[in-house]
Amino acid sequence: MLHFVRGIVVACVGMINLTSAALAQEKAPPIDVIIPNSALQIPFKSEVPIVFVTRNQNKAEWEKLPKFWNEGTEMANDPIANTPVERRIIKIKVPLGLANAPAIPAENPMTLAKWELGKKLYYDKILSTNKTISCASCHDPAKGFTDQLKTSLGINEQLGGMNAPTVVNSAFNRFQFWDGRGASLEDQAQGPPQNPIEMFGGGKGDAWTEAVIRMRAMPEYVKAFELVFGHIPTRDATAKAIAAYERTVLVGNSIYDRADLEMRARVTDEESGKYEFKPIDFEKTLTAAFQAKDANALKSLGLDVEKDAGKAAEFGKKIANGRAVYFGKARCATCHVGDNFTDQGFHNLGVGVKDGKIEEVDFGRFVRLATGHKDYSQIGAFKTPGLRGLLDTAPYMHDGKEKTLEEVVELYDRGGNANEFLDEKMRDVDSELAYMKAKAEGKEYTGPKPAMLTRSGKPIIPLALKLTAEEKADLVLFMRALQGDPVDATVADPKWFPAVK
Numbered sequence: 001m002l003h004f005v006r007g008i009v010v011a012c013v014g015m016i017n018l019t020s021a022a023l024a025q026e027k028a029p030p031i032d033v034i035i036p037n038s039a040l041q042i043p044f045k046s047e048v049p050i051v052f053v054t055r056n057q058n059k060a061e062w063e064k065l066p067k068f069w070n071e072g073t074e075m076a077n078d079p080i081a082n083t084p085v086e087r088r089i090i091k092i093k094v095p096l097g098l099a100n101a102p103a104i105p106a107e108n109p110m111t112l113a114k115w116e117l118g119k120k121l122y123y124d125k126i127l128s129t130n131k132t133i134s135c136a137s138c139h140d141p142a143k144g145f146t147d148q149l150k151t152s153l154g155i156n157e158q159l160g161g162m163n164a165p166t167v168v169n170s171a172f173n174r175f176q177f178w179d180g181r182g183a184s185l186e187d188q189a190q191g192p193p194q195n196p197i198e199m200f201g202g203g204k205g206d207a208w209t210e211a212v213i214r215m216r217a218m219p220e221y222v223k224a225f226e227l228v229f230g231h232i233p234t235r236d237a238t239a240k241a242i243a244a245y246e247r248t249v250l251v252g253n254s255i256y257d258r259a260d261l262e263m264r265a266r267v268t269d270e271e272s273g274k275y276e277f278k279p280i281d282f283e284k285t286l287t288a289a290f291q292a293k294d295a296n297a298l299k300s301l302g303l304d305v306e307k308d309a310g311k312a313a314e315f316g317k318k319i320a321n322g323r324a325v326y327f328g329k330a331r332c333a334t335c336h337v338g339d340n341f342t343d344q345g346f347h348n349l350g351v352g353v354k355d356g357k358i359e360e361v362d363f364g365r366f367v368r369l370a371t372g373h374k375d376y377s378q379i380g381a382f383k384t385p386g387l388r389g390l391l392d393t394a395p396y397m398h399d400g401k402e403k404t405l406e407e408v409v410e411l412y413d414r415g416g417n418a419n420e421f422l423d424e425k426m427r428d429v430d431s432e433l434a435y436m437k438a439k440a441e442g443k444e445y446t447g448p449k450p451a452m453l454t455r456s457g458k459p460i461i462p463l464a465l466k467l468t469a470e471e472k473a474d475l476v477l478f479m480r481a482l483q484g485d486p487v488d489a490t491v492a493d494p495k496w497f498p499a500v501k
Contacts (some may be wrong), residue, residue: 029232031212036230044078045085048112050248052101054094065093068488071498088112090498095252095485097260097388098339102171102247108186108240110247114228116497118245121238123494126218127193127211128155129201135192135242138164141492144392145249150400154198161197161361163400168389168487171247174344178382178398181368185243190235208235248491251389254484255297255319259285277323282481283316300391300483315477322478325471330412332475334425341387341482348380349426350417350462351397356452358419364398379421387482405476413472415462418451428463435459 055062074089090112094101104110121127125134138152139145145167147153152160162178176182182191192198194207215221215233222232229237263281267274289297290309298305301315326332335343352362358380360367366378382398396402402411411417416426431447436459438445450459467475490496 030234031206031209032235034231034234038230040226041230042111042113042227044076044080045087048088048090049074050090050092050110050112050115050244052092052094054099054101055096056099057101061091062093065091068093068095069490090115092248092250095250095257097252097254097257097484098169098172098250100172100339102250104247105184105186108243110244111228112498113224114241114244115248117224117228118241118243119491119494119497120224121242122245126214126221127238128199129207129210130155131214132156133192133199135189136494138192138198139167141249141487141494144168144389145487146393148392148394150395152198154195155201158197162398163395165383165385166389166393167246167249168251168393169340169386170249172340172386173342173383175383179364179368180346180383185246186239189239189242189246211235212238245491249487250491251484251487254388255282255285255289255301255481256323256478257484258288259319259481277320279313279317279320281316282319283313286312286316296485297483300480301477302480318474318477319481321471322474322476322481325467325475326478329471330409330465330467330475331425332412335384336387342384345384346378346381347384347423347425348378348382348416348419348421349397349411350380350419350422351382351401351411352399353380353417353419356419358421362399377421380419381421381423387479388484390479391483405479406472409467409472409475413465413467415464418460418462420452420454420460422460422462426462428461431461432459435461 053062053065070091070093072089072091073086075084075086077083078085108114122135125131125137127134133155138147138154140147146164149164151162152164154160165178170176170185170188176185176188177191182188190208193211194200196202200207212233212235215225215238225231225233225237228241231237259277259281262284263277264275266278266281267276286298286301286303290305290312293305295305298308301319303311303315335345335347337343346365348364352358363379365381365383366374366376369375369378390396390405394403394405396405396408397411402408412426415428416422428448432450434447435445435450437443448461448464450461452460454460486492
């Protein structure tokens with residue numbers, strides 16, 4: 001196998017950054033990084049860039065694009081020949097509600113050939129030692145780009161310790177993985193192939209070395225990597241290709257997003273300047289969905305496109321009330337904010353806590369902080385997930401123990417699970433201060449009883465939201481209204497690739 005790879009390298013003189021010593025000893029090419037040979041790559045005029053178009057940044061062009069995946073042409077200047085050329089271009093119509101395009105690292109520009117390579121790798125089981133697990137095994141497009149299991153099954157049917165996070169809108173994540181150990185999609189893509197529970201079944205060598213060797217033994221992958229990256233398969237290039245594909249796994253255009261447009265149009269007509277939601281905004285949005293027979297959007301709310309058309313006003317009022325609860329009494333927006341409904345932070349909700357104590361396996365973000373930068377408030381803290389596409393990603397939380405959105409609401413309603421490091425946003429801080437003040441002054445404390453005392457004697461009093469049954473139901477309905485359209489088939493269908501031109 002290595003002899004075969006070495007033969008390719010010799011035929012492609014100069015494309016690999018081997019040292020003179022390595023050449024003398026006829027060592028195999030580097031596994032992680034190889035300096036590219038541009039002569040092997042797709043010529044500039046034949047390269048097809050992929051660009052994202054958002055409504056907020058280019059409304060006129062966004063509205064002209066008929067669908068998610070749009071093929072066209074552009075005039076560009078060839079940097080080598082310094083001449084204008086006409087070439088193909090793919091324009092991604094970023095779903096409504098996502099104001100910004102995914103950030104693209106300068107070292108990993110989006111191109112069609114790279115996207116195709118990344119998509120093939122995502123669904124190929126070649127990255128696992130025994131070729132039984134792919135990225136899609138735990139992040140299946142048919143299951144909301146998760147596996148809908150409490151915790152995932154990896155190589156040799158080993159049970160992992162974490163619930164598989166969705167890839168949906170992960171392009172907007174500041175950190176990847178529940179504990180934030182990945183700073184980018186490129187970082188995330190490198191984790192599973194070397195994880196002994198996920199993809200690496202053990203062997204004589206390094207996990208990534210073995211994976212790269214397997215790819216180098218396949219002529220189709222050798223050719224694809226050469227065309228995209230100017231060299232044979234490497235770990236660096238594999239991560240870049242998979243990340244390029246994952247950046248297009250986008251969801252938006254929810255009932256909430258559409259109602260936001262209705263609200264803004266209404267406020268403009270009224271000339272009131274008060275950009276505040278009213279039930280009528282959701283009612284009009286639902287009426288339009290019924291008229292368009294948008295079964296997907298209505299199904300997310302438990303509505304039948306044929307039987308429930310008369311319920312637009314009733315459900316519009318419920319969703320509006322749920323929104324008010326979300327941003328008000330339930331305090332959800334203290335952490336779930338922005339286009340993707342996450343503050344990109346880490347919080348201890350008491351998930352995984354038993355009898356007020358956290359096992360080390362559930363220390364979360366704290367474990368990933370560098371020595372010298374350990375923040376004890378981050379013990380038990382896990383990443384705030386986005387809320388789009390929620391109906392496809394149950395069960396919830398990093399341990400998958402909350403089976404439904406209703407159970408999630410109950411967790412928050414009781415203030416999480418008490419523990420020494422419970423996030424301040426989950427606690428009744430005023431009552432805690434009142435308790436300590438009364439104790440210091442030798443007075444009787446009459447407020448909510450502490451759930452526990454820390455080792456220093458500080459009270460932990462979870463903040464009970466005391467939501468009514470109606471408020472809980474409407475809050476869940478509002479979260480359902482964030483569901484959005486399915487991931488576009490051009491991305492979600494493992495077998496779809498653009499026709500060769």
